[in-house]
Amino acid sequence: MSDDSASLRVHVLGPLGAWLEERSVDLGPPRQQAVFASLALSEGRRLPAPDLVRDVWGPHPPLGSQGTLRTYLSHLRTAFRSVSTQQAAVAIDAVNGSYVLHVTTPTGRPEMVSDGWQFEHAGARVEGLCNTRSWDAVLHESSQALAHWQGTPLTRVPGPAAAAVRSRLEEQHLVLREHQLEARIRLEQHHDAIPDLTAIAHTHPDRLRAQLLLLEALNACGRLAEALTLYARTTAKFRGDAAQHQLQSLYTRLLARPRVRATSSLDVPTATASARPAASSGTAPVHLPPAVAYFVDRQLDTERLETALTSPLSRTTVTLVAGMAGMGTSTAALNTAHQLKRHFPGGIYYADLRQTPRPNLTLGELAGRLLRALGHPKPSHPGASLRALHEHLAQREALLLLDNADHADWVVPLLPLAEACRLLVAGRTTLPGWTAERHLLNSLTTQAAHNLLTAIVGAHRIEEDPAATAQLISLCAGLPQALQMVAVTLATRPQWSPAALAGRLKGGTGLLRGLRTEHHSLHAILADSELAVSAEHRRTLRILAGIPQPAFTTQEAAASLKMTVARASRHCEALAAACLLHPLAPHRYGMHPLLRLYAATSEKVQVT
Structure with a gap:
């Protein structure tokens, strides 16, 4: 960065120094x-004596400062004459x-250069x-510039002018360090950036x-x-709208990130040997959100999904992964799709059906x-879009992922696809009546729940309190969303012990409303899930939640509902299709403990 060809070199990135033709002054x-610093850094401008006095002594100089200034100028002239x-x-x-x-200076040579000017350039x-x-280039340039930093600029040089230069250069130094460290992060040198x-x-x-950069690197x-x-500490400190927007944007990626490396307990499997051959080209377009990092106890589920999507022996082009709210269907579908990039040369495409309110978004x-x-223009007539989509997909060996597909009437029109194109549907509906490879997700085991908490919170x-941890796991009943909420609560509140959190969550609504993400409580998520069924079936759900045993038959349901067995069976099947009940055997159903708790503590219903 330095220019050794200049006649006068001035160093300000540390103790002040000057060299004339390599002779120290x-x-x-x-x-x-x-006094010298103000003259040297004025870039050839004339400085009136009163301005120089203020630069050195401030707005209230002592008596005799003008005479002292002349003395300093005389000494500086003598010092430069001795080396000229x-x-x-x-x-x-x-x-x-x-x-x-x-x-x-000699003809053609620069007169003076300051390392401070070069640092700012x-x-x-x-x-x-x-x-x-x-x-x-950012990493190279910033590292070169920072190598010239020798500590506090203008060390021990007094006066307001020196203080202003010092402040400006220290800010530039911090900005350059942030640029250098951001470059390391973008180049995936996260470990190097953290210290x-x-x-x-x-x-x-x-x-x-x-x-923000530290949050990203740690994650x-x-x-x-x-x-x-x-994140919790930073959110509490920075309250401005712009800061909150950046923090919330980063928060959405904290639990959804591509992993630096997988561990044995959290690994996502590769495609099975029976899968379709990998695409030879690695340039297929992939439009997917990031894979979710902490994804446990789903190896068998993902293996089955991959086989269904890639095997030439699959009986259908549609694969469905379904489960109740919070069971992790989106996570399973996304992580599976990320593993299949090389199997679909026509690309992988994603649509979240819950991002826009349904009344405002047409098919x-x-x-x-x-x-x-897909890279095709939208037809001028809205009604032609669906037909055009089918035509374009028919020409591609592609995978289309429909996420949060909680209503069959949104999915069914997209189903008649060509054999080469596959559709992966994730949501809370089992799409009854359609031929599809169906995979229903179940609750996590106790060990998997423990692994998930350990991965996010730390071993x-x-x-530190196995009994309290076991109580938290029991309260969550294997529901991944609930466990993740517990983990995030503990991770963002290091002063809370597992026992303290378990005490706060005991009892009905305390658990459902006390567990939350950045924007939603568990209660709100479960409430949203039942909107997929009619008001009559929501009433059925609340009555069935009152059955004391964890599983019940259609005859027991009919007795509680005060209706015929045939009608009760239809109600149970409708709830099972929306993943609000899970079939255990013919004419026998179960309800997840947290969904039972939600339904039992919601508004009371009158059985007539």
């Missing part, structure tokens, strides 16, 4: 150094009560490289960018408990969005 005591030559000399000229530093170059996302980011976040807690390295703790509009993702917190 004695700049004298601190206040005399302050016929070819290179420095003079401090007085013109009408103003002073200017003048450098005489490097910062501007790095900023431009960041805007173009040239991360290799410096931690230091910046500790010494400069008011720098939001450093906090990418699998240190989710630390990331969530930092034609949804088809139009998918067409744009030291989870194992």
Whole structure:
């Protein structure tokens, strides 16, 4: 970064220093150094004597400061004369009560250069490289500039002018460090970035960018408990709308990120040997949200999904993964789709049917969005979009993932696809009446629930009180969403013990309303799930929740509902199709304990 060809070199990135033709200049005591710094950094401008006095002593200079200034200027002239030559000399000229530093140099050589100027110019170059996302160049340029930093700029030089330069350069130094560390993160050097980011976040807690970069690096390295703790602390500190938006955007990725590496207990399997051959080209378009990091005890489920989607022996082009609210159907479908990128040369496409309220989004509009993702223009007539989508998919060996497909009437029109194109549907409906490979997700085992809590919170917190941890796992009844809420609550509140949280969640509505994500409680999620059925079937659900035993027959349901067995069977089947009941055997059903708790504590119904 330095320019050794200049006649006069001035160093400000650390103790002040000056060299004329490589000969060191004695700049004298601190206040005399302050006089030189103001002249040297004025970039050739004339400085009136009163301005120089204020630069050195501030707005209230002592008596005699003008005379002292003249003495300092005289000493500086003497110091530069002692190192000057016929070819290179420095003079401090007085013109009408103003002073200017003048450098005489050989023809064609720059007069003076300051490492401070070069440092700021490097910062501007790095900023431009960041805007173009040239991360290799950002890392190279920022590292080169930072190598010239020698500590506090203008060390021990007094006065307001030096303080202003010092503040500006220290801010530039922090910005360059943040650019350098962001480049490391973008280049997947997360581990290397964490120590410096931690230091910046500790010494400069008011720098939001450093906090966000540290959150991202911790999360990418699998240190989710630390990331969530930092997230909670940062959210409490930064209350502005822009900061909250950035934090909430990052929060949505904390539990949905591509893993740096999988572990044996959390591994997602690769496609089975019977799968369709992998695509030879690795350039197939993939339009998917990130895979979910902490995905446990679903190896058998994902193996079955992969086989159904890739095996040439599959009996249908439609594969369905279904389960009650919070059971992890979206997670299973997304993680499976990510493992199949190489099997679908026509691409993998994603649509979330819950992102837009159903009354405002027509099937034609949804088809139009998918067409744009496929790289085709949307037809001018809305009614033609669905037909055009089928025509384009018929020409592709592609996978289409429909997420949160909780209503069959949204899925059915998309089903008649060509044999080469596969449809993966995730949601809370079993699509009765349609031929599909169906995979119903069950609750996590106790060991899997323990693994999930350990992965997010950390083993030291989870194992400090085994009894309390077991109680939390029991309260969640194997529901992945509930367990994740427990884990995030503990991770973002390091002062809470598992026993303290278990005490808070005991008892009906305390559990359902006390467990929540950033935006929704478990109660609200379960309430939304029952909207898939009619008001009459919601009434049935509440009555069935009052049956004391965990499983019941259609005859027992009919007795509680006060209706015929045939009619009670139809009601139970409707609830099972919406994953609000799970069939255990012919004419026998069960209800998840948390859904039973929700239904039993909701508004009371009158049985007539």
